[in-house]
Amino acid sequence: MPFTFAFLPGIVRAHLFGGIEPPPIAQGERNTMSKKLTVAVVGATGAVGREMLKTLHERDFPATEIRAFASARSAGTKVPYGDKELTVQELKEDVFEGIDLAIFSAGGSTSQKFAPHAAKAGCVVVDNSAAWRMDDRCPLVVPEVNAHALEGHNGIIANPNCSTIQMLVVLKPLHDAVKIKRVVVSTYQAVSGTGQKGIEELERQVRDLFNGRDPECNTYPYRIAFNALPHIDVFLDNDYTKEEMKMVHETVKIFEDPSVKVTATCVRVPVFYCHAESVNIETEKKLTAKDARVMLSQAPGVRVVDNPRELMYPMPSYCVGEDETYVGRIREDETIDNGLNLWIVADNVRKGAALNAVQIGEELIKRDLLRVTDKNVFLK
Structure with missing residues (x-):
């Protein structure tokens, strides 16, 4: 009989494919941020994008609305968010009006094209690609290490490489x-x-x-x-x-x-x-x-x-x-x-990408930095 991964014991499949749930977050550790926000995940159909949605939900991120964006090819598909599903919208330059925070995991070329338009619309970007990491205008942040670097950001914040x-x-x-x-x-x-x-x-x-x-x-x-x-x-x-x-x-x-x-x-x-x-x-x-x-x-x-x-x-x-x-x-x-x-x-995929990006968002709220002071820095 041909080999299939279905033959593996459930616990082994869980370890292989990421099915083990993280430990529950104690109530006292959940964020108590009161301001309600509109948050977007760009690249929502990818492995990291899906993990970002999962992490936002698990950590009770204070958003009244979560929007999922991806390429035109994925528009109209559904992605899970908690016990609900979000309909994926096509990513365009004009979709960021009214969005407070956009977490990008859609590749460097997509980030280079769309992140400046998000910042111009007053939307703070946390980008998981390598596109902005070494740009002097963008802080490169691991919250446990250098959260202070968020001060004075210009609207785009880079997530470091996972390793x-x-x-x-x-x-x-x-x-x-x-x-x-x-x-x-x-x-x-x-x-x-x-x-x-x-x-x-x-x-x-x-x-x-x-x-x-x-x-x-x-x-x-x-x-x-x-x-x-x-x-x-x-x-x-x-x-x-x-x-x-x-x-x-x-x-x-x-x-x-x-x-x-x-x-x-x-x-x-x-x-x-x-x-x-x-x-x-x-x-x-x-x-x-x-x-x-x-x-x-x-x-x-x-x-x-x-x-x-x-x-x-x-x-x-x-x-x-x-x-x-x-x-x-x-x-x-x-x-x-x-x-x-x-x-x-x-x-x-978690701390190396999705979790770190969400933690940056939490730190921005904690420090009252979820705003763009100069909306044209990246489009000049």
């Missing part, structure tokens, strides 16, 4: 305490980072291999099933990939510290959800592994799972659907005086 977000949520408290000099990171990135097409390619290739068929490679240059590809995004003149250099440049911008040196190797692995990272840091001052565990256990958005003697450490299969960034395998680097090794895992 950068989870690394810096963990490294920021350490950097504040002992000053990080150098970071060496190797990533193990899930196929959902490529979108729905990456998920479908891995699923299809696994099924083909189990059934004795040669798998086709459409999304990746080589087979991703039962393989690892040291190649994410395009190769640059320095032989690094664009994904690797994103981590370098985004870290400097978010930390506001050009003295921090970062080198990265980014690898695509056959996991559906959750990126993992092996991170080595060198610091100016000594920090023991024990003190680092205590410090990180008190850091916002971080959960420490670090008891290797009991085989307790973060893994992608345990972090699907979770809001926190997990860290474990915390140990001192025995080759240098002031060094630590860490293993960091987070849901790349």
Whole structure:
């Protein structure tokens, strides 16, 4: 009988495909923002767009109306929002009047074309693409790390790369305490980072291999099933990939510290959800592994799972659907005086994209910054 994913136990399918629900949000942790808003999700039919809608609903985001936008091809389709469905509207330049906040996850070219028109209409944009990340006019924000950067925004705020977000949520408290000099990171990135097409390619290739068929490679240059590809995004003149250099440049911008040196190797692995990272840091001052565990256990958005003697450490299969960034395998680097090794895992679709964007929206409301002071900055 041919292999099908339906044969897998339910809990395994849940871990593979993101079916595990995040822990319920305690009532006291729900936002109590009273102002009611109109919020748009642009790219609502994609994997991240759907997760954004889910996250907005779960966190009781104070919106009287949620609007879903996508390309003309998807207009008229339905997307879930809580126990209701939203009808997807076609994205056009004139749809942003009366919208307070638009969260974009529709790709860089779409963001470059439409985000300036949203800002001109007085709508604040949080963009998940790479289009605006290194633009000096746009803050690049991880709320647990540099929420202050939202002050004085010009209407477009950039969501960092997924791999950068989870690394810096963990490294920021350490950097504040002992000053990080150098970071060496190797990533193990899930196929959902490529979108729905990456998920479908891995699923299809696994099924083909189990059934004795040669798998086709459409999304990746080589087979991703039962393989690892040291190649994410395009190769640059320095032989690094664009994904690797994103981590370098985004870290400097978010930390506001050009003295921090970062080198990265980014690898695509056959996991559906959750990126993992092996991170080595060198610091100016000594920090023991024990003190680092205590410090990180008190850091916002971080959960420490670090008891290797009991085989307790973060893994992608345990972090699907979770809001926190997990860290474990915390140990001192025995080759240098002031060094630590860490293993960091987070849901790349949730904290690495949707949740971080929604948290930026929450922070804008909290700081009374949900407004555009100069509506023509990006159309001049």
